[in-house]
Amino acid sequence: MTTPASPPQPPPQAQQPPPRQQDDGLDDAALAVAVAALLAGSAALAAAGGAAAILAALRRRFALSSAASQALGSVLTMVTAYPPPLTGIIGAASAQTSRMNAARRAQYVIAASKRVLGAAREARAKGEPIGAAVRAQLERERRFYEQHQAAMWDRAKAAGQIDMEAAVHGPLLGWLAMKGATPECRQASGKNFYVDSPPDIGLPGIGPHVGCRCIAVSPWPNGELLAGSGPGYARAA
Numbered sequence: 230m231t232t233p234a235s236p237p238q239p240p241p242q243a244q245q246p247p248p249r250q251q252d253d254g255l256d257d258a259a260l261a262v263a264v265a266a267l268l269a270g271s272a273a274l275a276a277a278g279g280a281a282a283i284l285a286a287l288r289r290r291f292a293l294s295s296a297a298s299q300a301l302g303s304v305l306t307m308v309t310a311y312p313p314p315l316t317g318i319i320g321a322a323s324a325q326t327s328r329m330n331a332a333r334r335a336q337y338v339i340a341a342s343k344r345v346l347g348a349a350r351e352a353r354a355k356g357e358p359i360g361a362a363v364r365a366q367l368e369r370e371r372r373f374y375e376q377h378q379a380a381m382w383d384r385a386k387a388a389g390q391i392d393m394e395a396a397v398h399g400p401l402l403g404w405l406a407m408k409g410a411t412p413e414c415r416q417a418s419g420k421n422f423y424v425d426s427p428p429d430i431g432l433p434g435i436g437p438h439v440g441c442r443c444i445a446v447s448p449w450p451n452g453e454l455l456a457g458s459g460p461g462y463a464r465a466a
């Protein structure tokens with residue numbers, strides 16, 4: 230007896246929580262994708278009005294409340310004023326990292342917009358000045374964003390190092406942990422991995438944890454292969 234094929238299920242991250250009473254349109258999964266795409270083209274959009282042009286494009290496609298739209302606009306203004314450092318794509322590691330950084334930036338924009346909106350609502354509920362609450366939250370967001378930028382830059386640098394090694398040795402590389410590495414990184418040290426099909430712990434200097442200083446080196450002779458789930462799967466701290 231054969232079982233009828235079940236319809237394909239969306240991946241877990243595509244599932245949205247049920248709509249809340251107060252729906253500002255910021256939970257639309259497609260919004261994050263659109264923000265990522267618009268931010269990627271923000272250099273071109275800058276000529277056409279930068280953050281305002283991005284916001285206008287988003288408002289045309291998504292049902293944003295006017296409060297959500299204002300919060301998103303203020304965060305986009307901040308993010309487009311501090312563009313990420315230009316990094317090239319020279320191989321599999323930098324291609325993965327570039328995609329990951331773009332996704333992280335878009336997720337950050339949405340999360341920050343929700344926090345700004347939350348600060349405005351809280352101030353209104355308490356009868357406090359809304360403008361001051363929004364400015365204070367935006368100042369906190371600017372500091373968070375600087376940390377995000379630093380983390381993105383560290384990942385881009387580590388990816389460049391891995392791709393340079395791959396250019397010399399090919400896609401199979403060795404993992405080398407530095408002094409003071411975590412137990413997980415020490416275990417990976419001396420083992421090998423494929424840059425285009427990364428190990429489950431991620432790529433050295435990118436995946437295991439924030440501040441990982443592990444590097445890629447020439448493959449260890451007879452080195453054990455680190456377990457991986459296949460191409461397209463990448464973990465990043």
Ligand SMILES: [Zn+2]
Nearest residue numbers: 414441442443
């Ligand atoms: Zn490490």
